Amino acid sequence: MPEGPSIVILKESLIQFKGKQLIGVSGNSKIDQSRLADKYVLDFKSWGKHLLICFDDFTVKIHLLMFGSYTVNSEKDRAARLALTFSNGYVNFYSCSVTLLEGYVDDLYDFTSDVMNDNWDEVKALEKLKEIPDALVCDALLEQDIFAGVGNIIKNETLFRVRIHPESHVGNIPNTHLQGLITEARNYSFDFLNWRKEFVLKKHYLIYNQKVCKICNSKIVRKNTGVKNRRSFFCENCQTKY
Template identity: 50%
Template sequence: MPEGPSLLLLKEEAAAFAGKTIIQADGLAKIDMARLTGQRIVALRTWGKHFLIQLPHLTVRIHLLMFGSYRINERKESNPSLHLQFDDGELNFYTSSVRIIEGVLDEQYDWTADVLSDLWNPAAARKKLRANPDMLVCDALLDQTIFSGVGNIIKNEVLFRIRLHPLSTVGALSDRKLRELVEQAREYSFDFLRWKRTFELKKHWLAHTRQTCPRCHIRFSKGKLGKTNRRSFYCERCQKRYGDQSELDFSNDSGDRQPVRERSRKGKTL
């Protein structure tokens, strides 16, 4: 599933169509295509994983889902979900969800929840997290009302970067750890965008789809975790699990901490 940074790149690539008039609209999507024909594109915007084509009286919302794609000024052999024709080009979206949004767009979206937006509000994100103390952090990062634009790659990489186990509960995190989680959700998203622009994103993956922890040199654990049931890749040694005392404990919360296993009454390491 394309994540927020990929949608920003799509907006940049399609920027030339802003201000242009749609001369033909068709495709497999079950929307009234006639409402789009003859309309001028007021703006191209994104909110998290949504690509928004703003017209004078409505907005076309496109979500690329798990396997969606797009083509600009070219076509695939398969039929598009949405084809927009202009005098000097075309936009095509495949295997995508296409919907019409009525009314004022700013009343439909909370721009402060978008981790890549200039309006991003980290304090609001922390407040939303504290209101859900039982939520697992692997689910929290994928909650688009809190971290709009964060997807599974960013989730895995952020949790590895801040040494946080995906099955930790939000309410068990210290204020410092909660702040770190929120900060890195945004910082890694911009790293993702920068690496994606230079076609070297996968080279920088430290956890996602990897087999071995680059810090501990042991095999990663992996599984579909949380209510979101999305793939997680994590290290049981250096990613601390908060909220379960049976897991590894750490002597401190610094980036250089070393794991200290629980000890039995006889002083033997368990």
Template identity: 50%
Template sequence: MQVRPSALRVHRDHGRLTISFDTGHMPEGPSLVILREDTAAFVGRKILHVGGNSKQAIARLHQQKVLALRSWGKHFLIECAQFSVRIHFLLFGSYRINEDKPNAVPRLSLEFSKGERLNFYACSVQFIERPLDEVYDWTADVMNPLWDAAQARRKLRAAPGMLAADALLDQTIFAGVGNIIKNEVLHRIRVHPESEVGALPARKLGELVTQAREYSFDFYTWKKAFVLKKHYQVHTKTSCPRDGTPLQYRKHLGKAGRRAFFCEVCQRLYRAEDT
């Protein structure tokens, strides 16, 4: 059995793949891509039993065939013929593949043939009645092949007063980017989180867009290799690896009010009045 620092465990029980994942924080886009990959074997299979304590009409899923398993940003999507189900893990959601979480009732449990199952805990479950291509803008998802960097730049230019930290967390611009990616990207491009988007030089704006995607794929690679936390430069850290000075910490920063770790020495603060 292998243990990931992110609390994702993978092992085989009598030849059956068993996976458990406890986030401990709001999962980011790369984690949803990994979930999509881990559950790919359920595509094309019929749901034989439905359980869970969701208040949604989850019995609708009984006898439905899973046509596709997709992700958009932080949403996991189960696509059926007439509708889809959206799973959002919120802050403390988790999932189990082919096993049950001890002393916990799943929000949604889907059982297939051979006793194989998907269990989702402490998450939001919602039905989507329209085709997913009508609901989601795939070009806004940093992990999607259809990602449109030029569109992201246009959206940023349309919101010059937005803080860089809030911009990265805006799911209409960077679907899938979460707080870890936000902190690490801003340090990587040497931009203070309270910088105003409109004050960023064109080169820095381009770096922000480029690295939002590139770091997300680095995150994905490191997470699959069980080494994500080893690559943190500032998130949850106390000193800057670039210049050795103590990092600044804010429990709540920007309109999003998320934790921020940053260096006031190497991360420049860009403001409109300075341009």
């Protein structure tokens, strides 16, 4: 569920409730649910892995973390964390993080750092990468302040596509390749989005969870890398370590 493109799918599934008035709010979330009662949802937005439910003077942030889920117009056999009912249907969120943020969403988020957003700014991303030359690129890609929405699958697939070794130091990667990495992070995220919509994401994995390199047939290395210590899959032969 939880990488950026999946949250875009979630957002799109909620368009039917945009502009609608809440007629029911429940769930075991500890936010002040009375704030939502009878309010109109102005919009549903996403920023990276955050789903944002926008009200006039506050924003509800849903983060699915690793295992969160949701249902639209159906139930799960489990208590909902937050259940929102409208005149034309309802959405339930399960085992997720729910936070109420004061203020309107556009004053709270910088959408230029969301790889899925139309306002994604490659130049800013490059500038931010230049500020962390000592970081490993596997960590940098997971940095939500730079690449909001990129998760571990997108990280691995993007690095393989641009033939960069996950343990490369950011400062050692030539500019043209850094630029290519930034472009591909967004590019692959949209492939991810389209494949996930068609339920064919897994069969398109080139490196993630794979055993053998699809280019050179050599054994793919699986190793936890970086200070974030997340799983990386890479081909020593095809990906350059800078």
